[in-house]
Amino acid sequence: MKTRELFQIDLPSNPERLPAFREELRAWLVHQPWDEHQLCDIILAVDEALTNVIRHGYKNQSDQPIYFTAMALNGDGEPPGIEIRIRDYGQQVDLSKIAGRDLGDIRPGGLGVHLIRAMMSSADYFHAPGGGLLLIMRKSLNHTGRSQE
Amino acid sequence: MAASPQSSNLTIELATHGSLRVVRLLGEIDLGSSPRLRQQFLALVEDKDPKYIVDLSGVPYMDSSGVGTLVEFKRKLERRRGQVVLVGIQPRVRSLFEITKLDKFFVITATLDEAAAQ
Numbered sequence: 001m002k003t004r005e006l007f008q009i010d011l012p013s014n015p016e017r018l019p020a021f022r023e024e025l026r027a028w029l030v031h032q033p034w035d036e037h038q039l040c041d042i043i044l045a046v047d048e049a050l051t052n053v054i055r056h057g058y059k060n061q062s063d064q065p066i067y068f069t070a071m072a073l074n075g076d077g078e079p080p081g082i083e084i085r086i087r088d089y090g091q092q093v094d095l096s097k098i099a100g101r102d103l104g105d106i107r108p109g110g111l112g113v114h115l116i117r118a119m120m121s122s123a124d125y126f127h128a129p130g131g132g133l134l135l136i137m138r139k140s141l142n143h144t145g146r147s148q149e
Numbered sequence: 150m151a152a153s154p155q156s157s158n159l160t161i162e163l164a165t166h167g168s169l170r171v172v173r174l175l176g177e178i179d180l181g182s183s184p185r186l187r188q189q190f191l192a193l194v195e196d197k198d199p200k201y202i203v204d205l206s207g208v209p210y211m212d213s214s215g216v217g218t219l220v221e222f223k224r225k226l227e228r229r230r231g232q233v234v235l236v237g238i239q240p241r242v243r244s245l246f247e248i249t250k251l252d253k254f255f256v257i258t259a260t261l262d263e264a265a266a267q
Contacts, residue, residue, distance in 0.1 A: 015179070015181035018181055019181065044245075047179060048212060051180045051214060054180060055180070103250045106251070107220065108217035108218065111216060111217065112212075112213045114248075115212075115213055115245070115249070118248050
């Protein structure tokens with residue numbers, strides 16, 4: 001028997017929407033058994049993922065669709081935690097090139113994917129049917145994230 | 150003290166601490182607010198003897214766009230023999246600098262007085 005709770009929202013690719021969305025996500029997450037560090041990890045990872053969609057997928061167009069789904073996982077066959085899906089219809093890129101920059105190469109940019117992978121248990125990109133990308137991120141309840149090291 | 154026009158969720162104040170110039174940031178720094186911060190920094194880089202303290206004690210949240218904006222500011226200041234010291238970074242924001250190893254790139258102090266001594 002699985003118990004899953006969903007948080008689904010359609011967002012515009014508008015940076016001005018991000019602060020309110022982070023608060024909405026936090027309001028949903030506080031009902032899940034995360035500690036404050038983990039909760040902040042999830043919010044940052046989502047924010048970085050949405051930033052990448054807006055910047056790179058939609059080239060800063062502010063009126064394009066982003067479909068966000070978060071699902072609490074608490075059942076057999078999978079570790080308790082969360083699965084987050086972010087789907088866009090932006091430019092498809094070579095998936096092998098979605099990577100954080102070398103941290104020794106200090107310059108603006110290139111840190112978003114690095115932070116996502118540091119905050120979450122896993123993060124996998126897929127080419128979505130019909131165009132765009134689908135990002136599936138998971139974080140298990142026992143994943144502390146590198147923000148707490 | 151001059152405050153930039155309110156927009157988004159970030160307030161930028163220009164102040165002094167003794168003879169030092171301080172950029173005091175209040176609010177969240179993300180993709181929505183970092184372009185305005187970048188414009189402010191680009192203007193400051195053009196100043197004579199560009200040495201600044203950036204007070205981050207009022208910033209509870211920053212993402213990689215904010216970090217990138219600070220990296221660009223420091224790089225441009227260095228080209229003009231300027232410098233920047235970051236002050237009062239909250240723990241959550243500091244962890245971003247540590248994960249990205251930028252805590253070694255920036256001079257970071259706890260207080261304005263410590264920054265002034267740099």
